[in-house]
Amino acid sequence: MTVKRIGVIGGGQLAWMMAKAAQRLGFDLIIQTPQKNDPAVSIATEVIFAPIDDKAATIELADHCDVITFENEFIDLEGLKPLEKRGVRFCPSLKVMTLLVDKYRQRSYLQHIGLPVPKFTTLENLSSFNFSFPIVLKVRRHGYDGQGTFIIKTPEELEITAKNLEGKEVMVEEFVPFERELAVMAARSVTGEIAVYPLVETYQSNQVCRWVLVSGDISTEVQKEVKQIAINLLTRLEVVGILGIELFLTPQNQVLVNEIAPRTHNSGHYTLDACKISQFEMQLRALSGLPLDSTELNCLGAVMINLLGYEHSRQNYLEKRQKLSEISCSHVHWYGKTNIRPGRKIGHVTVLLEKNEITSSSKIRRQHLLEIAQKVESIWYSQ
Numbered sequence: 001m002t003v004k005r006i007g008v009i010g011g012g013q014l015a016w017m018m019a020k021a022a023q024r025l026g027f028d029l030i031i032q033t034p035q036k037n038d039p040a041v042s043i044a045t046e047v048i049f050a051p052i053d054d055k056a057a058t059i060e061l062a063d064h065c066d067v068i069t070f071e072n073e074f075i076d077l078e079g080l081k082p083l084e085k086r087g088v089r090f091c092p093s094l095k096v097m098t099l100l101v102d103k104y105r106q107r108s109y110l111q112h113i114g115l116p117v118p119k120f121t122t123l124e125n126l127s128s129f130n131f132s133f134p135i136v137l138k139v140r141r142h143g144y145d146g147q148g149t150f151i152i153k154t155p156e157e158l159e160i161t162a163k164n165l166e167g168k169e170v171m172v173e174e175f176v177p178f179e180r181e182l183a184v185m186a187a188r189s190v191t192g193e194i195a196v197y198p199l200v201e202t203y204q205s206n207q208v209c210r211w212v213l214v215s216g217d218i219s220t221e222v223q224k225e226v227k228q229i230a231i232n233l234l235t236r237l238e239v240v241g242i243l244g245i246e247l248f249l250t251p252q253n254q255v256l257v258n259e260i261a262p263r264t265h266n267s268g269h270y271t272l273d274a275c276k277i278s279q280f281e282m283q284l285r286a287l288s289g290l291p292l293d294s295t296e297l298n299c300l301g302a303v304m305i306n307l308l309g310y311e312h313s314r315q316n317y318l319e320k321r322q323k324l325s326e327i328s329c330s331h332v333h334w335y336g337k338t339n340i341r342p343g344r345k346i347g348h349v350t351v352l353l354e355k356n357e358i359t360s361s362s363k364i365r366r367q368h369l370l371e372i373a374q375k376v377e378s379i380w381y382s383q
Helices: 013-025 055-064 077-085 094-101 103-112 123-128 155-164 220-237 279-288 318-325 362-380
Strands: 005-009 028-033 046-049 067-070 120-122 135-139 149-152 170-174 180-188 194-196 200-205 208-214 241-249 255-261 301-308 330-334 345-353
Touching: 005 013, 005 055, 005 279, 013 028, 013 279, 028 055, 046 055, 055 067, 055 077, 067 279, 077 094, 094 103, 103 120, 103 170, 103 255, 120 123, 123 170, 135 155, 149 155, 180 220, 180 279, 194 220, 208 362, 220 241, 220 255, 241 279, 301 362, 318 330, 318 362, 345 362
Parallel strands: 005 028, 005 067, 028 046
Antiparallel strands: 120 170, 135 149, 135 170, 180 194, 180 200, 180 241, 200 208, 208 301, 241 255, 301 345, 330 345
């Protein structure tokens, strides 16, 4: 099947960055999104203005496209199943989405196929769960960027939080005292070809990603283990598309799979500037059957820093963006959002280490990248 027109459910910054990749590859990108000021509206080939769970709008989207992919997980899976039965092609498939968008179902599947995961249960079965505080509560669906995740330190906190979450399905897991949080992007094409990007380190604050380091300062053994985890997962699920895989690395050097995102992901934004093929182009290549090509870095290392809202405003922060662009080898990506609020992702900055800039150890590269991240944040969050 020849793919020329690609539909996307969602029109945020991920679709915006995907639309740029679609232009380079010569695809038409048609999006379904509710707001006229959503980031991808300005660049998509066509726009269907409707909520992303509007089934009638998705039927219209399907009539205009060869294949439909997703920008987020806020979708009505049951409403889409009749479309898939009548021949509409979704990538990833609705079977894959069903397994992955529910955190408890996802974790159960990962455990079933033998991947290492933290201990977990449901809130209803907590009494039979051998645990000690702290523990982690996660809303099973629609939790992202710190929403729906709670670190519980005492029985009193547990009682209050459980009451506040009454009526919602909740997963409970052990708190992992990790040494580092890791992530990897991996894609599988319609032909079965698999591509795995470099393993990166992420830093979260209040369950929101602040920055991503691409330093190579992770042992070869861990890198190989994570790559095999990614390959096993993609193969078993028969994924067509790209996955973001988040992991914990414990002080004992044990790797545990934390969460899977069935789409492009914040931890892969560095690929826009640091790799020959970005995660967004890789997703399009995977679902269209084009060769996946190389995931290698085009630089010695990189750091990606999220620009998070820190106030309620409608500013465009031109002066700060100019200062950020003056940092050597920096790339500023501004999403064009007009409604700024604390914690909202409104852009990101990637800074590259050129191959002739630093030739010393990965630990020194990592420290240098951390200093760059601190410099970017000091500019961005200065009042």
